[in-house]
Amino acid sequence: MARIVVEVMPKPEILDPQGKAVAGALPRLGFTEFAAVRQGKRFELDVEGEPNEEVLEQARKAASEVLSNPVIEDVVSVHWARES
Amino acid sequence: MARIGVVTFPGSLDDRDAARAVRLAGAEPVRLWHAEDSLAGVDAVVLPGGFSYGDYLRAGAISRFAPIMGSVVDAANAGVPVLGICNGFQILCESHLLAGAMVKNTQLTFLCTDQVLRVENAQTAWSNQFAQGQEILIPLKNQDGQFIADEPTLDELEGEGRVVFRYVGNPNGSRRDIAGITNARGNVVGLMPHPEHAVEDGFGPGTDGLGFFRSALTALLASA
Numbered sequence: 001m002a003r004i005v006v007e008v009m010p011k012p013e014i015l016d017p018q019g020k021a022v023a024g025a026l027p028r029l030g031f032t033e034f035a036a037v038r039q040g041k042r043f044e045l046d047v048e049g050e051p052n053e054e055v056l057e058q059a060r061k062a063a064s065e066v067l068s069n070p071v072i073e074d075v076v077s078v079h080w081a082r083e084s
Numbered sequence: 085m086a087r088i089g090v091v092t093f094p095g096s097l098d099d100r101d102a103a104r105a106v107r108l109a110g111a112e113p114v115r116l117w118h119a120e121d122s123l124a125g126v127d128a129v130v131l132p133g134g135f136s137y138g139d140y141l142r143a144g145a146i147s148r149f150a151p152i153m154g155s156v157v158d159a160a161n162a163g164v165p166v167l168g169i170c171n172g173f174q175i176l177c178e179s180h181l182l183a184g185a186m187v188k189n190t191q192l193t194f195l196c197t198d199q200v201l202r203v204e205n206a207q208t209a210w211s212n213q214f215a216q217g218q219e220i221l222i223p224l225k226n227q228d229g230q231f232i233a234d235e236p237t238l239d240e241l242e243g244e245g246r247v248v249f250r251y252v253g254n255p256n257g258s259r260r261d262i263a264g265i266t267n268a269r270g271n272v273v274g275l276m277p278h279p280e281h282a283v284e285d286g287f288g289p290g291t292d293g294l295g296f297f298r299s300a301l302t303a304l305l306a307s308a
Contacts, residue, residue, distance in 0.1 A: 010187075014232060015257075017188050066149075069142055069178065071185040072232055 002051035003081040004059045008068045009040035043067055044081065051080060086111040086304050088297070089126035091156070091172075093118040093147050097134035098169065098280055105280035106130065109297030118150040128165040128209075128300045129156055131172025133226075133278055143186060143228045144174030153179055163307070165209035165300045166272045170226055173264070173274030182265055182274045183241060184233035189226070190257030198289040199224035199277050200252040201263050205245050208266045209303035210273040213295040219252060220292035224277040231258040231265075231276070241265055249275050271303070 010016045016038050023037040045062075047055050056078065063075045088106045090113055092099045103113035114126050118136075123129065137146040147153065153175070160166045160181050168176035176182040189195055200221055203214040214220065233241070238259055241247050249264035256276075264275025279293030 013234075014187065015190070017190055017192050017230075021192055066145070067141070069145065069185050071177070071183075071234075072187055 002047040002055075004045040004047060004056060005077070005079055005081050006043040006045065006059060006063045006067055006075065007040060007077040008043070008063070008073050009038060009076050011072060011074055014072055040073075040076070041067075056080070086128070086301050087114050087124075087126045088112070088128045088130060088300065089114045089116045089123055090130045090132055091116045091118060091152055092132075093134070093136035093150060093175075095134050095136040095138055096132050096171070098278065099132040099134070101278075102130045102132040102169065102280040105283040105293060105297055108283045109294050109301065111297065111301055116152060118147065118152050121151040121155050123152070123155050123159055127304050129159060129167070130280075131156070131166070131168040131175050132280070133170030133172060136171055136175065139171075139228065142174075142178065144171060144176075144178040147171075147175045148178040157181060160267070160272045163269065163271050165303055167210045167296065167300070168272075168274035169278055169280060170229075170276055173276055174228065176272060176274045181272050182267060183237050183246075184231055184259075184262075184265070186228045186276070187230050187232050188228050189230050189255075194225070194227045195229065195255055196223070196225040197255065198222070199255060199263075201249040201275075201277060202252050203248070204250050205248045205266065205270075207245075208248055208270040208273050208299070210266075210296050210299050211248050212302055213299040220295070221289045222277045222279050222282040222293050223288060224255060226256075226276055229256045229258070229276045231262045233259060238262075244268065248273055249277075 282293035
């Protein structure tokens with residue numbers, strides 16, 4: 001079965017309080033090399049049948065209309081998952 | 085008697101309290117169900133607080149696609165008064181009836197407090213019983229309550245007088261202390277704090293919440 005991956009991130013200009021909290025916790029656990037953290041979402045959409053451009057276009061549409069809110073988020077990637 | 089609908093979604097919490105507030109304000113509450121597409125001929129609609137669909141995806145994001153929301157959007161566009169409280173506000177933003185969006189409170193915690201608001205627009209269908217600049221006290225309780233919009237949108241809201249309520253003492257990082265806004269027509273209002281929990285002496289911080297529902301009754305009489 002083919003799989004499409006959609007990645008959504010909070011807009012750069014919007015403060016990401018979750019990412020900030022994670023960034024604050026890392027040094028306390030000894031991870032001192034990371035200057036900032038932003039936290040986003042990854043969706044995996046499984047496709048019945050043959051993967052084709054039409055299905056990918058549907059996924060792009062779903063990503064922009066449902067999976068993300070353009071006021072606060074950007075769709076950063078819609079792509080086929082690599083064969084595992 | 086005016087009939088005001090209160091929509092119940094899976095995960096709504098404050099639908100009963102909203103219906104009670106409607107009754108105490110002198111209207112007949114009508115319970116509406118998310119899976120129906122009928123508004124049962126109500127004169128106004130309240131989208132209550134809660135965590136509809138568990139806030140999965142984003143708060144309000146999945147409720148927007150509930151069958152009843154198509155009818156709510158049509159009614160709102162036809163001028164029917166619609167009030168979104170807390171999760172209801174988030175649903176109105178996701179439905180594009182109101183501008184902006186809500187993200188997590190800056191302190192990342194659930195907040196529960198009695199909150200002072202200043203009335204910035206006393207002319208909407210849900211705020212006309214207040215005086216311009218009046219300060220009111222109603223409960224606030226949420227996790228994703230930080231109102232966000234881009235600068236041009238915020239400027240537009242301010243410029244058109246569409247900021248209806250502002251926090252006195254910003255509790256959650258909301259842009260420009262905004263607690264509630266309206267649409268261009270002034271019939272759709274959304275806010276994060278909960279007027280339905282301040283409608284009866286002895287239960288909650290006072291009765292300032294009644295003004296919201298009485299405003300709708302006044303707006304309905306004026307348009308009749």
